Amino acid sequence: xxxxxxxxxxxxxxxxxxxxxxxxxxxxxxxxxxxxxxxxxxxxxxxxxxxxxxxxxxxxxxxxxxxxxxxxxxxxxxxxxxxxxxxxxxxxxxxxxxxxxxxxxxxxxxxxxxxxxxxxxxxxxxxxxxxxxxxxxxxxxxxxxxxxxxxxxxxxxxxxxxxxxxxxxxxxxxxxxxxxxxxxxxxxxxxxxxxxxxxxxxxxxxxxxxxxxxxxxxxxxxxxxxxxxxxxxxxxxxxxxxxxxxxxxxxxxxxxxxxxxxxxxxxxxxxxxxxxxxxxxxxxxxxxxxxxxxxxxxxxxxxxxxxxxxxxxxxxxxxxxxxxxxxxxxxxxxxxxxxxxxxxxxxxxxxxxxxxxxxxxxxxxxxxxxxxxxxxxxxxxxxxxxxxxxxxxxxxxxxxxxxxxxxxxxxxxxxxxxxxxxxxxxxxxxxxxxxxxxxxxxxxxxxxxxxxxxxxxxxxxxxxxxxxxxxxxxxxxxxxxxxxxxxxxxxxxxxxxxxxxxxxxxxxxxxxxxxxxxxxxxxxxxxxxxxxxxxxxxxxxxxxxxxxxxxxxxxxxxxxxxxxxxxxxxxxxxxxxxxxxxxxxxxxxxxxxxxxxxxxxxxxxxxxxxxxxxxxxxxxxxxxxxxxxxxxxxxxxxxxxxxxxxxxxxxxxxxxxxxxxxxxxxxxxxxxxxxxxxxxxxxxxxxxxxxxxxxxxxxxxxxxxxxxxxxxxxxxxxxxxxxxxxxxxxxxxxxxxxxxxxxxxxxxxxxxxxxxxxxxxxxxxxxxxxxxxxxxxxxxxxxxxxxxxxxxxxx
Amino acid sequence: xxxxxxxxxxxxxxxxxxxxxxxxxxxxxxxxxxxxxxxxxxxxxxxxxxxxxxxxxxxxxxxxxxxxxxxxxxxxxxxxxxxxxxxxxxxxxxxxxxxxxxxxxxxxxxxxxxxxxxxxxxxxxx
Numbered sequence: 051x052x053x054x055x056x057x058x059x060x061x062x063x064x065x066x067x068x069x070x071x072x073x074x075x076x077x078x079x080x081x082x083x084x085x086x087x088x089x090x091x092x093x094x095x096x097x098x099x100x101x102x103x104x105x106x107x108x109x110x111x112x113x114x115x116x117x118x119x120x121x122x123x124x125x126x127x128x129x130x131x132x133x134x135x136x137x138x139x140x141x142x143x144x145x146x147x148x149x150x151x152x153x154x155x156x157x158x159x160x161x162x163x164x165x166x167x168x169x170x171x172x173x174x175x176x177x178x179x180x181x182x183x184x185x186x187x188x189x190x191x192x193x194x195x196x197x198x199x200x201x202x203x204x205x206x207x208x209x210x211x212x213x214x215x216x217x218x219x220x221x222x223x224x225x226x227x228x229x230x231x232x233x234x235x236x237x238x239x240x241x242x243x244x245x246x247x248x249x250x251x252x253x254x255x256x257x258x259x260x261x262x263x264x265x266x267x268x269x270x271x272x273x274x275x276x277x278x279x280x281x282x283x284x285x286x287x288x289x290x291x292x293x294x295x296x297x298x299x300x301x302x303x304x305x306x307x308x309x310x311x312x313x314x315x316x317x318x319x320x321x322x323x324x325x326x327x328x329x330x331x332x333x334x335x336x337x338x339x340x341x342x343x344x345x346x347x348x349x350x351x352x353x354x355x356x357x358x359x360x361x362x363x364x365x366x367x368x369x370x371x372x373x374x375x376x377x378x379x380x381x382x383x384x385x386x387x388x389x390x391x392x393x394x395x396x397x398x399x400x401x402x403x404x405x406x407x408x409x410x411x412x413x414x415x416x417x418x419x420x421x422x423x424x425x426x427x428x429x430x431x432x433x434x435x436x437x438x439x440x441x442x443x444x445x446x447x448x449x450x451x452x453x454x455x456x457x458x459x460x461x462x463x464x465x466x467x468x469x470x471x472x473x474x475x476x477x478x479x480x481x482x483x484x485x486x487x488x489x490x491x492x493x494x495x496x497x498x499x500x501x502x503x504x505x506x507x508x509x510x511x512x513x514x515x516x517x518x519x520x521x522x523x524x525x526x527x528x529x530x531x532x533x534x535x536x537x538x539x540x541x542x543x544x545x546x547x548x549x550x551x552x553x554x555x556x557x558x559x560x561x562x563x564x565x566x567x568x569x570x571x572x573x574x575x576x577x578x579x580x581x582x583x584x585x586x587x588x589x590x591x592x593x594x595x596x597x598x599x600x601x602x603x604x605x606x607x608x609x610x611x612x613x614x615x616x617x618x619x620x621x622x623x624x625x626x627x628x629x630x631x632x633x634x635x636x637x638x639x640x641x642x643x644x645x646x647x648x649x650x651x652x653x654x655x656x657x658x659x660x661x662x663x664x665x666x667x668x669x670x671x672x673x674x675x676x677x678x679x680x681x682x683x684x685x686x687x688x689x690x691x692x693x694x695x696x697x698x699x700x701x702x703x704x705x706x707x708x709x710x711x712x713x714x715x716x717x718x719x720x721x722x723x724x725x726x727x728x729x730x731x732x733x734x735x736x737x738x739x740x741x742x743x744x745x746x747x748x749x750x751x752x753x754x755x756x757x758x759x760x761x762x763x764x765x766x767x768x769x770x771x772x773x774x775x776x777x778x779x780x781x782x783x784x785x786x787x788x789x790x791x792x793x794x795x796x797x798x799x800x801x802x803x804x805x806x807x808x809x810x811x812x813x814x815x816x817x818x819x820x821x822x823x824x825x826x827x828x829x830x831x832x833x834x835x836x837x838x839x840x841x842x843x844x845x
Numbered sequence: 846x847x848x849x850x851x852x853x854x855x856x857x858x859x860x861x862x863x864x865x866x867x868x869x870x871x872x873x874x875x876x877x878x879x880x881x882x883x884x885x886x887x888x889x890x891x892x893x894x895x896x897x898x899x900x901x902x903x904x905x906x907x908x909x910x911x912x913x914x915x916x917x918x919x920x921x922x923x924x925x926x927x928x929x930x931x932x933x934x935x936x937x938x939x940x941x942x943x944x945x946x947x948x949x950x951x952x953x954x955x956x957x958x959x960x961x962x963x964x965x966x967x968x969x970x971x
Contacts, residue, residue: 396940403968408945412936414936827858
């Protein structure tokens with residue numbers, strides 16, 4: 051990734067670079083052109099000065115040659131010397147002046163150092179220039195390097211009448227010329243320096259001004275970019291609420307406009323999405339609120355997390371779920387707390403292999419009970435369930451705990467149970483009516499009705515007295531009821547309560563009990579108004595009346611259609627009649643008398659229900675002893691039989707019924723385990739072909755015949771080979787052998803062997819047969835068939 | 846190639862139902878059935894089946910005790926608890942190494958119960 055450099059920096063840098071480059075080029079151009087100009091100027095001035103020097107030298111040489119004609123002719127040394135010396139002295143350009151004769155002997159040799167011009171020797175000059183000069187016939191000049199500077203020598207012959215007398219020579223120094231050239235060059239350089247200085251300072255100034263301007267300008271250009279960048283950044287971060295401002299009217303502005311459109315589109319979309327999410331959340335919340343579910347999460351060490359639904363506080367009756375421990379939230383006792391940690395450990399280990407629903411069932415707390423408020427006893431019932439929360443790898447990280455207030459549901463359940471109970475009690479009442487002799491019931495209702503009547507009259511009387519006393523003595527004294535009166539009322543109520551209870555009329559019994567409680571208040575020192583209590587008792591008496599009416603209706607329902615008039619006759623009288631009939635039975639030949647005798651004998655017959663009552667009681671007593679629940683059912687219980695129909699079978703029946711209850715019917719827990727309800731003992735009696743056939747059936751565990759056979763082999767009653775050949779009936783028959791039942795045998799057959807042997811022996815004694823039909827897990831039916839005593843033939 | 850199972854329950858009737866279920870619905874071979882905790886241990890030693898089912902409340906030695914002894918000898922034993930005992934006793938069995946549990950009553954005519962039973966067996970054998 052390239053390093054970020056802002057547009058502004060780039061703009062400033064490039065502009066500065068441009069300005070610098072422009073000035074550098076300008077500077078180089080100026081320098082070059084200046085150098086060329088200076089060189090040209092110096093050449094020009096050199097030419098000019100040289101031309102003027104040449105003209106000057108030529109003129110000087112020519113003029114002197116003419117002027118000296120006469121002097122030379124006259125050999126006027128001094129005049130020539132003076133002329134030449136003064137010329138040298140007067141003109142600083144003249145480096146020397148020489149006049150020499152034909153023999154090249156100098157007459158004058160004037161230099162600035164030798165102003166008088168007296169030659170150093172009178173010998174001819176022998177340098178090449180002097181020889182060149184001595185050979186001239188016309189004026190000429192020559193240039194040569196004379197020591198430090200260049201010298202142009204102008205020489206001209208001095209003649210008279212074509213006779214050359216000598217030569218005048220002047221050496222002109224180029225010193226002044228070069229000085230001028232140097233000056234020109236120096237000027238040029240100075241000008242250049244000045245120019246450079248000006249350009250540089252202008253450049254610097256331009257740079258500074260340029261920087262400032264560009265900086266300002268770039269700021270103006272980049273500020274919309276900056277805001278655009280920050281806007282897009284906020285969009286990129288998911289904030290679509292900040293508008294993108296269109297600050298400039300250029301491409302950036304255009305871009306900003308497009309971004310704004312984009313932002314609005316996205317915002318619209320996301321807003322819609324948010325709306326959707328909000329809507330869904332609302333729906334979810336609605337659902338959660340409707341199911342009143344409170345939830346929070348816990349870690350695998352049992353610690354409670356911060357996240358939880360507000361409803362959880364409400365449901366679990368705490369201020370802040372997150373500030374509570376799981377022990378406080380789920381109201382653990384010590385044992386549950388430890389078990390809960392074990393459970394968390396278990397689910398962490400097994401949640402990948404086993405279904406959560408099974409693991410959740412093992413959590414030690416599935417329901418909690420809370421008081422609805424600190425000062426009430428009203429309870430709330432909270433169902434607790436658990437859900438796993440896993441990370442991406444599928445490992446369990448947390449457990450969500452859901453608390454559901456089930457109070458209302460439970461109330462409904464309870465209400466339903468109460469209703470069911472009421473129905474049951476009604477059914478029970480009906481059954482009790484049906485199971486009780488009509489005359490007994492009639493006696494009860496009559497008695498209860500008259501007592502109720504008396505109670506009502508008495509209470510009404512007291513109410514009247516209370517009112518009258520209050521009218522006559524508004525202030526005092528308060529009405530009181532004597533103890534004797536209350537006792538009498540109490541006795542009547544108590545009798546009604548006891549009687550109705552014993553006949554199973556629970557509602558009537560309940561109202562009587564309530565009325566008793568109220569009556570107790572009349573004994574207490576006066577705390578509230580008597581008439582209130584009396585009114586309440588009156589209300590309860592009304593309810594009792596209704597209950598009694600209800601019982602009447604039921605009685606009518608059961609006995610109503612059959613308006614047979616029952617007459618109570620003491621047993622002794624019936625026995626007398628039966629005895630008398632039996633005595634004359636053999637003497638009577640008249641069929642009508644015989645049928646009369648039969649009718650009379652049948653007076654002593656009793657319904658099976660009555661005949662089996664003793665055994666029913668026995669069954670229930672046995673069941674109570676071994677903590678089992680049974681229903682004792684008598685087939686055709688209303689059918690009547692002679693009183694002694696069960697004679698001789700007492701032992702057998704006792705054993706059969708005890709066996710069925712004790713060993714047939716399973717323990718309530720076991721029955722629940724195998725999905726059975728209350729145990730059923732069913733007895734039946736049939737007569738025919740001179741036999742009494744009695745069966746006792748249970749819906750218990752049945753006989754494990756394999757086990758019986760095993761026991762018999764163990765006891766050496768039979769061999770294994772014999773056992774292999776036995777039929778099922780024969781295997782059951784082994785039970786009658788006895789001795790196979792010991793304490794060591796397993797529960798479902800224990801004891802049965804001995805009992806069975808006794809029964810078997812008794813039945814054999816009565817010349818009857820015993821058969822057992824048993825299905826494992828379904829139950830056992832024992833059927834005995836015993837002949838009727840020949841002495842007492844059945845009709 | 847069917848798997849083998851030993852079924853231990855003090856109720857002969859239930860034990861018979863479980864045997865039928867394992868043989869008919871799950872294709873197991875039932876090696877033996879037992880009626881108490883001591884038998885459970887002896888039968889496991891003798892047959893070393895792929896699975897043993899234990900009731901918790903049994904005479905002489907409870908299923909939980911039998912499980913402990915079996916696991917002590919055979920740490921890899923697959924043990925399925927089948928019991929009406931719920932709550933902490935079952936949790937303890939699971940924590941001590943039972944591979945799964947089935948709650949009584951056994952409702953073999955309830956499809957949900959059968960599905961749960963089969964799923965539990967699947968979970969045990971992975």
